[in-house]
Each structure stands twice: as structure tokens, then as C-alpha cells.
Amino acid sequence: MCAGEGAAVSETVRVRLDVSYDGAAFSGWARQRGRRTVQEELEEALRVVTRSDQAFELTVAGRTDAGVHARGQVAHVDLPARVWAEQREALLRRLTGRLPMDVRVRRVSVAPADFDARFSAIWRRYVYRVSDHPGGVDPLRRGHVLWHNWPLDVAAMNAASRPLLGEHDFAAYCKRREGATTIRTLRRLSWERGADGILEGTVEADAFCHNMVRSLVGALLFVGDGHRKPEWPGQVLARGVRDSAVHVVRPHGLTLEEVGYPADELLAARNREARNMRTLPVRAGCC
DSSP, X not given: OOXXXXXXXXXXXXXXXEEEEOGGGOSOSSOOTTSOOHHHHHHHHHHHHTTOSSOOOOEESOOOOTTOEXXXXXXXXXXXXXXXXXXXXTHHHHHHHHSOTTEEEEEEEEOOTTOOTTTTOOEEEEEXXXXXXXXXXXXXXXXXXXXXXXXXXXXXXXXXXXXXXXEEEOGGGSOOOTTOOOEEEEEEEEEEEOTTSOEEEEEEESOOOTTHHHHHHHHHHHHHTTSSOTTHHHHHHHHTSOOTTOOOOOGGGEEEEEEEOOOGGGHHHHHHHHTSOOOOOOOSSOX
16 A cells, blocks of 8 residues: 555544434433433444444534433534545435434534534523423423423513623532633523513523533522522622522423534634633722
8 A cells, every 4th residue: 555545544524513402311412331322322323324343433512411402513523534435425314314313413514624513612502491381381392391380570580691691700600520610701691481481591602611501590590480689690600609599400491502603714713712721800909
């Protein structure tokens, strides 16, 4: 084999996968021994349809927890160029035939240069759905909507949401992980009641720490049902420690709707920025 042929064999193609799944029967995204996960299902399906001896590891935009759904999850995988050349026209249809019904790859495409599903992302948008109807949740939607047994005041929840926007240390709303920062930039946090009566809480940030969305929702539901004042979630944030009154709501009401990426020419810079450990600026004065 000549050097040129050896180089060709070693080349890989980065492929972007746009993925949706119903999280009810999954123990989250990430592989876990003895548990069913989205990552394992997808990697095994890729291995089978490409007739490979070993799995190709996926990198994902955001590792969803057990029971959380996704409509707009993004992952990437590096496939040998030979495998991609053989599979590209039929890969999506073959994956559809191999995957279980609760997970789907909606689109397969060659990723642009410097694309990384995790580190290139500039925002993730989740929606949490809640019903406060006294008759409960429509049985056909029970796996995606939380029932809250108190009437909810949307205006109060939006008033309580506004002070949480911007860059903060969200330690009070996150489960800490060793060596990880809890500083995040919350771009959007708003509530709207649809024509069907379902409340949708839209939460968008550059990234999220563990349990952050469900903790924020738990605090805002307490405001919406009158158990806490609108100032309370902001006060909890400022204290910077977990408050036992902030409940982490159940996962089934939460869906990852979309992940945003910059223009192709900005991907490399975004990758470098996302790998930096963030700190908050030191402000003058004392409080």
C-alpha cells in the first residue's frame, strides 16, 4: 500500500446528526452500564448499519437527564471517509429502520470545518410544559406535560423571571459537579399560556448546569401559585446556595427544543471560548 492510500484510509468525515427522542424510557443521554440510554441506542444503530466492528462515539450538544425529551438535539460523529462514502445516501433511512420508535435521527449532514456539537453551540433552548387545569392533563399528553394542582399566575411568574436574566452564578439552582463552573448566561426565561391552557416556560441560555432548568421552573411555580413572592427567586439566586424550598420538578415536562450555532467562520473561535473556565467580573464596592 502506498503512502497516499494509507492517508486516505485514515481520513474521517465529521457528520452532524439532528436527533429527536421521547425520554420516558431512557436513563438520559449518556451511556450508563446496565441502563438504556439515547447515546447507546444511536451508537449501536450506527455500528450495525455501517457493519463496523466497534461503535463510533457520539458527541452531543447537551446531555439530557433521565426522562427529559428532545425535539432539537444535535450530535456529531467522526466516520471513516470510506464508511461515509458508502453510507451517505442511505444512512438516514437505514438508521430509521434500525432505531426504536422513541428515538429518531431527523437529518444527517456533513458538518462544516471546526464544528463541534458541544463546544460550538452558543445557546440551547428548552421548553417546560405545565397544566393547572383542575381536571388534570389530557391523557394523550401526560408524558410531556406536568400537572400542577394550583392555579398559576403567568404575569407573576414572568415578573419573577426577569431578575434571573443575564450572566450569574446559578449555584443556587444547580447540582454542583467537581471542577465545573455554575456561571451561565440566561438569555431568555418567559412564560406563556397557550390557547389549550398549557403553560409553556421557555428557557434559553448559552449552557446549563445540572438540574438548572428544572430548579428554575420549580421556584417559579411556587411564585405562580402564590406560595412565594415574585422577589423570592432572585433572592435565592443572590444568596448563591441551594434553598430547600426550591424543588426540582419532574423531568417529563421538559423538552430540548433547539440548539443554536454561530456562522461557520466563527466556529473555531467559539470552540476556544467555550473551553475556558468562566468567572464573574469583580465589581467595585462591598455588599
